[in-house]
Amino acid sequence: MRLSGELKILLGASLFAFIPVGVKMDPASSLCSLIFGRLLVASIVLYLLNRRCKTFFKLGRAEFFHLVVWAGLMLFAMLFYFYAITEIGVAVSSALLGIQPLVLVLMSAFFIGEKISFQAWAACILTLLGIVSILDLNFFTQGSFGLGQFAALFSAVLLGFVFVYQKKYLSGIGTQKAVFYQSAFQLPILLPLTFIYPPIFSVDYVSSIIVLGILCTVVSYGLIYSGVKNVAVQKIGILQSVEYVIPVFIGLFFYNEILSWKAIVGTVLILAACICVKVRVKKISLNS
Numbered sequence: 001m002r003l004s005g006e007l008k009i010l011l012g013a014s015l016f017a018f019i020p021v022g023v024k025m026d027p028a029s030s031l032c033s034l035i036f037g038r039l040l041v042a043s044i045v046l047y048l049l050n051r052r053c054k055t056f057f058k059l060g061r062a063e064f065f066h067l068v069v070w071a072g073l074m075l076f077a078m079l080f081y082f083y084a085i086t087e088i089g090v091a092v093s094s095a096l097l098g099i100q101p102l103v104l105v106l107m108s109a110f111f112i113g114e115k116i117s118f119q120a121w122a123a124c125i126l127t128l129l130g131i132v133s134i135l136d137l138n139f140f141t142q143g144s145f146g147l148g149q150f151a152a153l154f155s156a157v158l159l160g161f162v163f164v165y166q167k168k169y170l171s172g173i174g175t176q177k178a179v180f181y182q183s184a185f186q187l188p189i190l191l192p193l194t195f196i197y198p199p200i201f202s203v204d205y206v207s208s209i210i211v212l213g214i215l216c217t218v219v220s221y222g223l224i225y226s227g228v229k230n231v232a233v234q235k236i237g238i239l240q241s242v243e244y245v246i247p248v249f250i251g252l253f254f255y256n257e258i259l260s261w262k263a264i265v266g267t268v269l270i271l272a273a274c275i276c277v278k279v280r281v282k283k284i285s286l287n288s
Contacts, residue, residue: 041213
């Protein structure tokens, strides 16, 4: 069965939502060491899968440049996000990161030339309401706006650029090749941080980076980046919002957390937004 682009993004985002599970598997190691291990595992797996393909390891000058820029955007997006988590916590960081659908809708018009549909605007509103409902937050009235909040918002903008950049400059590169180089090009920058914050080598650490590297990177990013090629940019952030829904049920079934009525309402709103974007998006003629 051939999967549609929208379904690939939904499935990929669902797997990406298991990152907290992977992190919980090894609470002793630092986030830097877990990120480094995750990317290292992903790079090794993709290398082994494609080691006999000669074209996989050949890059033109333009491809190399765009992949380096793309990897840098992703790395800084993740670093700003994790900094926000340390400063203002997971819940508020996730809520502020939830502006990504709106960011992508605006970027789709400005950088790609997509005509923003009424359904996309409606889906953005539903997504934002759903995220706030799930997180049960009133973060706009809690404390002053500081570096942590700015970092979370800037991370959302950078993640928007990640998808726009791929759509504009890297859509011709194979999915596995794109994920491999995006992961591998981040490792040299993360290596010094890993020495400063080393992992606690154990079965927990190995299990954690295998789950994070294979399930939450190779398979997850592979599905998302493959889906992005055939899906309008304005849909991407909304479809990815399913990653806010999955942790609710992970907490319910695996960590004995209580499912509140607000979480149920938020889940329904986000799923409604995902259904809402199943519309045809027309392109604006760039020559007009």
